Structure formats: structure tokens, C-alpha cells
Amino acid sequence: MSAKILTNCKVYTFDNTQPYATALFIENGKIVALGNDANSFENPKTEQINLQGSTIIPGLIDGHIHLKQYALNLEKVDCDTKTREDCIQRVAEKARTLPENQWILGHGWNHNEWQEGIGNAKLLDQYTQHHPVLLTAKSLHAAWCNSKALKISGITKHKKNPRGGIIARDKNEEPTGILYESAVSIVQNMIPVPSISEITTAVKVAQDNLLSYGITGVHDFDKRDAFQAFQNLDKTGDLKLRITKNLPLDYLDDAIAIGLQNGFGNDYLKIGAIKLFSDGALGPQTAAMISPYKGQPKNRGMLFLNAKEIVEIGKKATQNSLPLAIHAIGDRAVHEVLIGIRMLIEYENDHDLKNQRHRIEHLQLIHPDDIQMFSSLPFIASMQPIHAASDKTMAIKFWGERTKYAYAWKTVLDRGKGFVTLAFGSDAPVETPNPFKGIYAAITRKRPDESEPSENWTPEQRISLHEAIHAYTQGCAYASSTENHLGKLAPGYFADLVVLDRDIFNLPPRSLLELNCIATMVNGEWVFQTNDKIGQEYFSSAFLS
Template sequence: MGRYLFTGGKVYTASGRRPFCQAIACVGKRVIAAGSESEVAAMVDDSFERIDLAGRALVPAFTDSHIHLAHYAMSLANVELDGSSGPEEVAARVARAVESARPGSWIVGQGWNKNTWPGGALPDRSYLDAVAQRNPVALFSKDLHSLWVNTAALRIAGIGLDTPNPEGGEIVRDDDNRQATGILKEAATALIRRVIPEPACEAMAAAIEKAQSELHKLGIGAVHNMDGAASFEALQLLRNTGRLKIRVTQSIAKDNLDDAIDLGLSSGFGDEWLRVGPLKAFADGALGSQTAHLLRPYEGNSRNAGLAVASKEEMAELVGKAVLAGISCAIHAIGDRANRDVLDIFESVKAESAQRRLRHRVEHAQLLHPEDVRRFADLGVVASMQPVHILTDIPVAERYWGRRSRWAYAFRSLSKSGAMLAFGSDAPVETPDPIRGIYAAVARKQLDGTPDSGWYPEERMTVEETIRAYTAGAAMASADELTRGTLARGSFADMTILSRDIFSTPAAEILDVRVAATVIAGQFVFREGI
């Protein structure tokens, strides 16, 4: 059992009564004291290992409030396409993967982004057919809402001239011959996903085990997992074999809701390592694919206002069913129309939700109409957001949302209204690195430091407010605030030590901050230079 005393730095407890102190001590998996050095010294003896923070900041371990854990884990071994300059470079990367692949095996990758390519046009299957005739290829876009495949993949999925668009999705076709181009959007991606062989449970568990070590290096001690049943099965295997070293709140996919209800599962069931969380469902698409559902059409395209993945009536029925079963809801909504519709639905179940103490969430909440900002606080709905998207979304939002971007990533406005914020990454869409997320929320600039004055700087957050959203806010979102997200007597000893005092670090230097150590349940799971 570890016994540690940390002194000599800035301790951020994320507690409203005493957010900062000088020292903290833990025994086993719990914090026993946090306060001044003299106060905490009175609670320890010579058996404690004394660790000098040497001016560093110690904060509650970060929580990633929105991560696709299995996708992130598997992405570490897939073809990485982020940063590719165009379809030609993507094809070259796929060609290298084909060289070492068995004939007939799937080539899977992710990260291509047409919005950063010259011209910004969607690619087609001809690029992939040229380098992969014997291997089916499936490449997820950066936002995971579009899929680019080759002819072999279309053939395996049985997608032909007569295949209809599924509800809430699109098989993109050539205007002249109606042939599938190789691009599938939103719900249509399921036509390919279902024929890609899933890894065995042990293989997925091993990938997640490796991924959790990477997350520890980033100071992350807990995640809210937005992947589905196969991921949950692998996590249970890790938990049952003592290999799960990160706290997981597991969402329930829409397709699994009836099974969860039949089993009598409700949000909060589980233990300190693995718990059942909210229903996860989609109201719309994404900015990158121009499928986020908007109140007005996209700039430059009067025929496109995005895509409702499910009708408002269907979503209301789904949410109502979950609430009656004691299951909270986390609904993906990016466009201002989708956010308004989801807030309307949450308003319709406000009384029933309060009776069951359910906290609902809007996942992403990227673009809001100003009239809807206050509704998050009024309804007690969590804004589960990912600041790291700002690093790549600024030019895309300006291009497609125009002046509406004033209300994109409206962190400050939501916070001032009293809304609860919980921050995450959406990995593998973006890096899970919280330091980059903190920089994005505080500076509201791209990695190159532009724009100089920040993108709508009136929506900037302070470092403390941002870290609170990665810690205490995240714990509130999953109803874990009694034991997680803050550092107080009796809370779990989940802590991250940073390389410097981030609270006094200029915004431009935040990206230089590194994680020096991560402690989960009173044990070092990552330690470097301390």
C-alpha cells in the first residue's frame, strides 16, 4: 500500500471551497489530507514517501469525457492518414500497407480530411483501386462520419446500383452513371462497418491495455467511452483479469438499449473501475463532412443544411424509453438545429429525469444559436465538449458556418450562464492529449498561433476553468463527483503532476507543459523525472 506526501508545488484540488493548497497526502487508493504543508504534515509519519514537487502543479487526474476507446486503441495499429496532402498521398500510404498485408485482408485507416486538401473535393475509389485490387480498403475520415472504400470493399458489402440509401445516411454516387464513388456518409458507413471482421475479444483487450498506457502518459486517469458492446466486453475482460488501470464509464449504444433494459441495467451500475453510463445516440453528422444539422444552409451551398441522423420524434421516443429505465442520455449534436432539437427533447423529460436523478449530456455542442445557450443551465444538461477540435476546425468553420462561428465552441458563454462543462477529445478524431485541449480553450488559436488575437477571444477560458472541466466537471457529468474529479479527504488518489505550474504559464507556452507523473488509486502508473 503506497503512502505518499506531496509538497513544494501548487496543488489544485478542483474543490470550490479550497481550489488551491500546498500539500496533499494519500494512503492506498484514497486521499487522507489536502491543505497547507503544516496541516498535512500533522496527518503523516515517517512511513510516508515524501515527494518534492519542486514548483510543479499537481491536479486531479484528467478525465477524457468523450473518447472512442476501442477505435483509439485499434487506430494505433491502423494506417494513419492525418496530415495527408491529398488522395495521392493517401493512396501511397495504403500501398505501403498492402505490401505487408495478406491478400484478402482488410486495410483500415483513418484521418483523411478533404477540407485541408487543395480544392476540398471528395475522393473516389479509383485512387484506392490503383493500389489495392486484392485487399478491401476502408478509410475513415478524420471526423469518423465518412468512409472512403475501394471496389473490393463495395463488392464484399453488396453495395450496387440498386442499393438504397439507409435512413440517415448516403451512398455518394456518380451523377452520370449512378455508380457508387466509394464515399459513404453517416448511417451508410454501417454497410461497410458490419462486414469488417471485428478483432477477437482478447485482441481488442490487448489493444486497449496498450492504449491505456499511452493515456497514462498524457495524465488521463478516467474516460467516458463512446464505443459499443465489443469494447465493453473487452473492458470487462481487462477488469476481471486485473489489467484495467483506467476508470471507465461505458456508454450504451442505441442498438443495445433494449437489451440493456431487459437486463435491468441502469446508469451508475458497476464498480470503481468500470461503470454503466449513458445511452449514446446521434442527432446529426459533423462539420468536416458538412452533415451537421443546421438551422440555415451551409455557406455557399443553399441546398445543404446537413443531415438529421434520426427524426426528432424518433429521438424523443428513444430518450423517453431510456429515462423510464433509469438510463441517462448522451446525444451527439453538432449543428445548431440538432442542438436545439436535443434540448427540446431533454426539456420534455425534465421532470422524469429529475425524479431519477439523471444527468443528460449533449455531446460536442459545437454550434449553438444564441437563444439556446442559456437552456443548458436551465435544464441541467451537461455540455460535453472537445476544445482540441478548435486546433483544426477554425478554417473549416469559417468556410462553412461563416458568421455563425461566433457561437461555435461557446465555452465562456455556456460557463457564464451556469452550464456544467465536461471536456474530452473525441479521440481518435483528435489527439487525446489534454494539454492541447487546454491550450485550445485558453488561447483559441491553431498550433501555428493564428489568429493572432484568438478565434472569437470572448469565448476563451482560464486555465483553472479548463482544467476543472477536465476533472470536476467530467466527474459531475458521470455522477461520480463524490469520489472523483476533486482532491479532498476520502476521494480517490487519482492525480496528475505536470512539469511546471501551468496556472501561471502564458497561453503561448502551454503546449510546452508535459506530464511528469500520473497516479491512479494511489499508485504511479506513469513516472518520468520526478
């Protein structure tokens, strides 16, 4: 691992003791020193790389991603279309290229964006009589399948709803082809499972995509087969991302039995938290609500865990040094999780247990009465700013005036100061993992196609550029208990950094959408470089004599 000096660059360190520098000295994968030019360092034979005035920021960390699903989705039909018919035609095109009886898989539809409304099996059947079809919704909390997939899965009018799921039915009780929450797994369980080798290959390709965005670490929320793929890459030296692997609740007893604890692993792959679900999602209107969805007086969503149930699970976890990461989207779910975490921390204190860094994943809607808890309750607010842009129309439609405290990261920062840590991610493949689009959403609360913020979309919840990048760096590092060597550029910290094509702090907000990563470094080594006309010049290294 060679030493190197990066010179002639604008370094935003995010280190309060030295916020800015123009040169970096790197050795053995870590930052040794920062200065104003190469002469700041007494290492005359060290490789020098002149970055010609480029901007450097700390490596970005995606605090919530489904890496295996993102990797496999790169090969699926893209169902993120403007109309339902466009989605159907993409499926039809795929059907023409596949042998009979081979599954057609797709992802990304959102019926709330389609004027035609939600789909049904018959619409797919006209093009896919010889193929079973499963299209997962953008939220991953619903799916659309054809009649052949329903038949293979044994879903008939006599099939009962599974626990925590709903099979949508018509007036004659026949399945429509739309499945919600756990009902999706009935069909998913019939699809041939990709081998660990195939997953490993797909993840390696997806890793390159993430590195090209300047992402140097992720917090993953997929299952065991993803963990196996990550270990395969680690064994061969092909794992370049730093991965915090969160484990599903199903594996809690197994983790306890073999003594796994938070933080176990190495610098590239380590154990994180235990993932729980307290409710569904906004898209299919299954997020648990205190009051009904607007226009749906009988629908308050689906609550999967209440505070007492969260505490009972949490006791087992915290006794074995495992924090919780709890999915909560609706205000009822958020309320139950906040109460549950408060009770769990009290339990930890009463039993002389270390306070774990418990997380709330998504935290999309907060009831005003619960905000006061932020000023005394330590937890990680793991949020995805790009959801605010994508969900805007749905949120206003189904939550109405309640959106004042939807995707409320400014409230989280201001009211939770000193207690709540804000960590940003993407929730890919639900959204793009491009962090600059997430940062844009955080500071503008706009979709890319909007010129002005809506009066109804709480512009007071916007945060600063520095705060947004902090949430993608130090916030995520704190969430994984790695804040002492990740998240900023300072002596002793890992040399994980991003080289940008423009000064991110001197751009109009809209330019963030076109901001490019020229190079990405992890552990002092370049893991991504562009091939553009200036990229090659940047990495023509010179040596001092």
C-alpha cells in the same frame, strides 16, 4: 496499498476550501490530508516522496472518447495528411507490406483540408488492386474505399442508400467510393472482426498512452466488444483507468431487461448513459442545420431524431434510471435536443422520477434564439475544445457568420451558470486525446500553427485556464455522478493526480503544447512514470525514521 506522503510540491487542489497545498498524505487509495510540509502529518514511518517543487493537479478525465477505436487506430494507416496524394502514398506503402486480399484500414482524412478535394475509388485502385481498402474520415461520419471493397460489400449502382446514410455516386449513378453516415457500416460489416482478446490487448496499450497524458478516467462511447475488453482488464487487475461506459441506443432494451442502471459497477468500471445520434457531422456536411450550408443552398444536413422522438426514447431510459447522451452538432440538431431534454425533465418531474443528468455531446453550433434555454435547463454540455482548432477553416467555410456561437463554451458557462455543467473531452480517435492540446484550444481558440487568433474566430469564446481544467476534472466527474470522490484533491477523495514538469498556472499559453506529465497516480498508486533524468530522482523514496 501503501501510505505515502508527497512533499515539496505545488498542489492545485481545485477544492474551494483549500485551493493550494505543498504536501499530500495518501492512504488506502484516498487523500487523507493536505498540508504545507511533511510535519503537517503525524505519520513518522510513512513513505515520503520529495517532488522537488513539481506541480500537481487532479487527474484529468476525458469526457468523450471511443477507446476501442482509438486503440485499434494506433495500428491503422494515418490518413491525417496535408494532401490527398500523401494519404494515397501511405496506403500504397501499406499495400506493399501486406499479403493479397488482406484489408488495408486507415483513419483521419479530412478532404476539407486538401486542395485536391475529396478522393474516389479509382485513385486508390491504382495501388491496391489486390487489397480491399477502407479509410475512415477524421469525423468518423464518412469513409473512402476502393473498388475491391465496394465489390466485396455489394455496393453497385443498383444498391440503394441505407436509412440514415448516403452512397456517393457519379453522374452515371456509379458509386464513387465515398460513403456517408450509416452507409459506412455496409463495408465495415465485411471486415473481419477483431477478437475480444485482440481488443483487450489493444486497449491495454492505449491505456498506457492515456495515462502518460495525465488522463486517469474516460467516458467511453464504443460498443459491447469494448465493454467486454474493459471487463477483461478489470478481472485481471490491469484496468488502471476509471471508465464510465456509455451504451448505444441499440442496447437500451437489453439494459432495461437485465436491470442495468446508471452508476452500476465498481470504482473502475461503471454504467453511464444511453447514446443517441440526432445528426451527422460538419466534415461531410451532414450535421443538421436550420439554414443551409454556406454555398450549398439545398443542403441542411441530416436530422436523425427530433424532439418528440428523443422524448419517447428518454421516457424508457429515465424510467429505468438511465440518462441520455445525445450527439448534436448542427444548430437544428442542438435545438431539437434542447427541446427534447426540456420535455423529458418535465416528464420526470410530472411522474416523480429522479432527474437524470442528460448530456449533449459536442454541441458545436448553437442558434442565438436557443441560448436563453441555458439559464433554466440543467444538462451536461459535453464538448471537445480541440474541435474548435481543427474545425476552424471548415466552420468558417460552411457556417459563415453563424460561427459566433460555434464551440461556444464561454456562452455555455456564462449563460448556463447554475444549470449547465461543462465537461471536456477529446473525441479520440477523431482528435488527439492529449488534454493539454485541448486546454490550449479552449483558452486560445488557436491551432498550434497559428500565432494570432483570426478576427472571424470569436476570441470572446475563450475561457480561463482554471475553467478549462475544471471542465476536464470536476465537470466530467459531475457528468458521471462521481463528483463526491473524483475531480479534485481533498480529504476523502480518491488519490488520482498528475505530476507536471512545469507549473501550469505560470506558463505562457503556447507552452501548454509542450507540457509533459512526469507521473500519473490512480487510487494512490503510480500507474505512469517517466524515465527522464529527473523522473527517476523524483521517485527515489526516503523514509522518515
